[in-house]
Amino acid sequence: MINSLFLISHSGDIFLEKHWKSVISRSVCDYFLEAKEKAGDPENVAPVLQTPHHYLISIYRGKLFFLSVTQTEVPPLFVIEFLHRVADTFQDYFGDCSEVLIKENTVTVYELLEEMLDNGFPLATESNVLKEMIRPPTILRSVVNTLTGGSNVGGTLPTGQLSNVPWRRAGVKYTNNEAYFDVIEEIDAILDKSGTTVFAEIQGVIEACVKLTGMPDLTLSFMNPRLLDDVSFHPCVRFKRWESEHVLSFIPPDGNFRLMSYHVSSQNLVAIPVYVKQNISFLETGSCGRLDITIGPKQTMGKTVESLTVTIPMPKSVLSVNLTATQGTCTFDLTTKVVFWDVGKLNPQKLPNLRGSISIQTGAPKPEENPSINIDMKIQQLAISGLKVSRLDMYGEKYKPFKGVKYVTKAGKFQVRT
């Protein structure tokens, strides 16, 4: 399946290679680098490429390209999904998936890759299982290791692979038993010039952080599960129970994991928490334009909109902007031509406003299209779909865990066309 993996930095430097079958020369990456050059923006590189003898499947994560080489037919999603899983694992181990961190931890990375694939076929991808085999580096351990020459390879062999709950390691112990669930909903929306909703939907995830001793068996039930239209689960969730009773029943993995993600049925009207009054215009004559944006709360269910930011990618011909904000800070990146306005908390009494002028390169024609406005925000303690967790029960263990549920609504891909 996967013959080799190359990690390539943003600038095109191949800084790690690993082969699972016979060695493939790194010159194969030239095809990819060529495609990358052509595409310009790394986002625009096609994930699946073809070379005379190999097929290249790549992902772009954290300013890095994970490039896998395969020689035969393979479902491309299989490889893509796996590469993302590798990136997730790195993130999990090192806190972030970046070139510096990977270079710093080359040996651990190599050990991980060795365990994750056998002959190009995924072997162990569950983070819990991996962590039993290869301990994640911690500061304490690396200090101790330097002193004693110790290792970061688990002394005991993992049991998880064979246990009936492969995602949970055995013998978990905590003094404080706690289980937290974050219901995070994201609003994807496209609003048109006049503020009417072209398209809006709610996608949600439930992120869990479970630190419970032993083998707890949890059941999470909702007040209104019918809201959920399309769901996907962590493998620990018993699908049958969901189908028959609409409750989530599972033996959780240890630590942080994504329990489920869902989509709220499109029949429900989506409440749009903010409105945007905008006026961006480029003058026909003379190389300048005007910009005036006001944001106000719309349907926030009485909650405050926080960490509101506005991103406007300007046309390439824009030279500079001169904008003043009544609240927060506004910056303009000269290379990417992006206006970034960090508003902060939205105060309904005093609506934030951004206005000023835009200057365009002399001689350049008036931009055809007005830039779209991307909005990011957060509303604490609110699930915009109205989803509510009703209770969490635990079976199988005797102690009483500390339980908590938190709701957050965020803007997903929230775009206003102008």
Place this chain on the structure above:
Amino acid sequence: MTTEPEEETNVCGLSVRRQSRMNGGFSSLRLEAAGAMRTVLVSAESLQLTLKPELTQEEQALTHAAAAGSGRPKETLKAGNEDLKEMLESNKESLKLEAMKRIVQLISKGKNASDLFPAVVKNVASKNIELKKLVYVYLVRYAEEQQDLALLSISTFQRALKDPNQFIRASALRVLSSIRVPIIVPIMMLAIKEAASDLSPYVRKTSAHAIQKLYSLDADQKEQLIEVIEKLLKDKSTLVAGSVVMAFEEVCPDRIDLIHINYRKLCNLLVDVEEWGQVVIINMLTRYARTQFASPWKEDGILDENEKAFYDSDSEEKQGQREAKPYIMDPDHRLLLRNTKPLLQSRNTAVVMAVAQLYWHLAPKHEVSIVTKSLVRLLRSHREVQYVVLQNIATMSIQRKGMFEPHMKSFYVRSTDATHIKTLKLEILTNLANEANISTILREFQTYVKSQDKAFAAATIQAIGRCATNISEVTDTCLNGLVLLLSNRDETVVAESVVVIKKLLQTQPTQHCDIIKHMAKLFDNITVPMARASILWLMGEYCERVPKIAPDVLRKMAKTFTSEEDIVKLQTVNLAAKLYLTNSKQTKLLTQYILNLGKYDQNYDIRDRTRFIRQLIVPSEKSGALNKYARRILLASKPAPVLESAFKGQLGQTPLPWTNEMDRDRFQLGTLSHSLNIKTTGYQELSDWPAVAPDPSVRNVEVIEPVQEWAPSLGKAKKPKSDKFYSDDEEKEEEGSGSGSEDSSSRSSSSSSSEESGSESEEESSRDLEKTSSDSEKSSSGSEASSSESESQQKKKKRAKKVTPRKSKQAAADSDSDENGNGPVGKTSSSSAESSSDSESDSEEDSSSDDSPAPQKKTVAKTKPKVEVKSKKEVSLLDLDDFSAAPPSAPKSSVFSSSLLSDLEGLSLSNVSSAMQVTTSSFGPVKTYELLHHMTGKGLSAKYHFPRQPCLYQPSMVAVQVILTNSSDHSLEEIHIGDQSPASLNVHCFNTVERLEPGASVSVSLGIDFSDSTQAANFQLCTKEDQFSVSIQPAVGELLMPSTMKEPDFCSEQKKLMGMNETSATIAMATANTSKQNISKQVLSVANVGVVSSDQNNLQRFAGRTISSGALVLVTLELRESSTALLTINTEKTVMASMLLRDLKQALCQA
């Protein structure tokens, strides 16, 4: 030392990042932890400081290594390697480790470290696990280059292959098979074969991987490897399944025959296989299904003769029936579809895609749309995932608009999407356009046309063009819109518009002179060659409609001819020729001028064309007969181009960057070939449906007969199953309606609906199928129908009744289910049955989890029949015997059961609480008791035994199988059960046996509620003339049902049942009984309990529940030295405990 400040920042970095991820939930905790770490750091620092004075060689090396690790530019490589060699040869473990780490770093950078091979290979036998692992990494990388030296390490692996620890065995095999040295092929082969029969599934999985490695190293081993694959395919562990199928796909994908007998098992295991294995298995099964099943797509491909055969045949073979009626889906085909459906909810996008393509290629057309939602969901995932999914949706949406139309808005383009995503979305939107939604789509397109991404804007214009041709209502609107775009400032937009307008005009040229004129005006400003060429072509084609303008355009072209692009030149020549023919007066000179220019052009195409045109149109002596036809040739009306999806690969349309000219849909969805639109190496063509499905019986699995001495004719009972198909059917139908007590009808309906899997959507025909298949398969099984049956049927029933009662139960259920399908009877089923109706085959797990009393209890029983099917003989739709807890074969069962059970536990993940689940016995008892001797019974003799199955009448009843034999010389009539005493015991009687011929015997089943006591059930067995008092006294072990639980559950339950509830005794066991399997054999023969798998060698655990009250009964046997053992029983029912203890003691003491 130097690294420390760095690391400290790292601490903060880490905690900050984590914090932000968890949204500050436990920030305080984290800060605390970070603080603690810092303290440790400080102390570590001081520790190191104290060490400082004595700088050892080791420490020097370490600091050096640390420096190298933190990315300082490498010094001269040679020196470094010498250095490493020294470190490897030292006897300090830590130095070696450090050296290996640095070597791995070299390897990871692609630097050559092969000269260190001799030094490294020495450490292969190291005790240090990490060092060992790193040496393995090195070996695998360089063994191919240094074959001779690599051989030094082989013996270490061979030794490790025999290690008692499964992980060491597995990793040894992994590395051994990864060393690509041809000399060791025989060693690898041997190791693989051995590992394939290893007890540990993990090792077996590794051996499946090794098969592929060996095959790629030496393809000559194929035959032997196929044998191993065949063996591993039979493996029942979910761990192995994915890997072995992968090996199958790589080594012998054409040996589809190996799959037959494993097909049902694979389908059933699928949900519990790890996600990567699921993808591989689904893809393989897709291929398999396309060769083995009849197409579900031809709606009315019935052959009359087939139908005839159905009615006429005495149906020795079932195929005839399968082919009958419009279309009946093979139950195995249905099984596959049903078992893959839940995987649409997987978090793994590859799995979802695999299921989607399976449905696309295998499901009846109306069922495909269930995958839509899941595919749309994937669009929320990473960019790369979106790309692949959109490609597949694009292909799907060409053929099946309706599937994605409701989700049209999900394909709206955002300005932040990557270009290839945008283009794909556009493609899909265009495919989805129809009369109803075109206005919405066009409005959306208007936004896109203005996009800053010009390539995307151009693609939008093409899309508008396609919409315009496909939907005639909007052609004019689109055309006008496009004309407006001609005044766009951007060149590419204008050019693209021209090209599209040209195509549109061709479809309806008559009314559009204005547009042509408009374009002629624009001609001067357009510089894009394709657009200019298009306008020229339009002029030429419709020169008669614009007689004034065309010559003028030609004039302008003559001026600039030499500086034009080739494509424009060609069109100029064309225009000239056409004008020459229509308007030679005005353009003769111009044409000649242009033809002369063309004659001396640099491009030979243009020279050729010029020469050709000249010969064709200019009359001369030499010009041939064609001259007359020049007009007809050049001015023939051209067919309008069809604007089609680039995914269909329309020739002549400018191909979008990611497409070729060929149809993409010739490839299986979800494959690399489909994504690249080329045939990749190793792509397996998806075959067409066979015209006639091959024999489905190849998938039947032969199961070893359960040892049942009372049913000697069982083996033969298989044969008559299919004869008299019809009469049986009727008989059952009658009986279903006749004897269907409320209870049984609701039960059967629930089981039937769960069989049908979301039956609402199922078409009538498939319901018919359920009927036929289940009927035919069950026709051998007896029924308790009471009256008016022909002699022959009677006989058959006698035979049949010897078969276990679950069959008859099944039959009853099925017969009822037919009615459900056809009539209003289904409505009477209880609501719980209804709710479970769309749950699937293993719904018993759900319902059995409910521990609330009455109504749910019923569900447990109701769904029970499904589990029972396990040990049934004929295999069909419901056949689950591939993962039944233990093979019913008696002697071996206990050997297997524990390992199998542990595998099984992996399968039963969906249990809510496994402690609650009750399963069938894994061990059939063979004890038969006398109920009535033929001397006292005046010829009627009766024997009974406990079949150890859940009773079908009520869950609280114990099932008793009674065999009635007529040993008199006259036939006995009306055998039934008369008065009962004491009345408190609830006995469910068997239906009256109308007639029992001399010498014949019949088996009937009773249900007795003993209320968890060993009190005897007394009743009267009556014939027409006589009455005999009989009594059934149950052994305490028969009042139990086995309960499957995991060890931890067992222990926790046991803790709850201490003190009063615990009974124990030390027993001296017969020497023959000391082996583990003998013990479980003995225990299982006494009590109907389930084995709890355990890792501890000296402990054996069994779990059961009392049938009436469901109280747990836990049996623990702790082996002590010199064949004594401590037997402990934990249960609330103390009386039972002491009785059970006594029985067990007795059984274990005697040899």
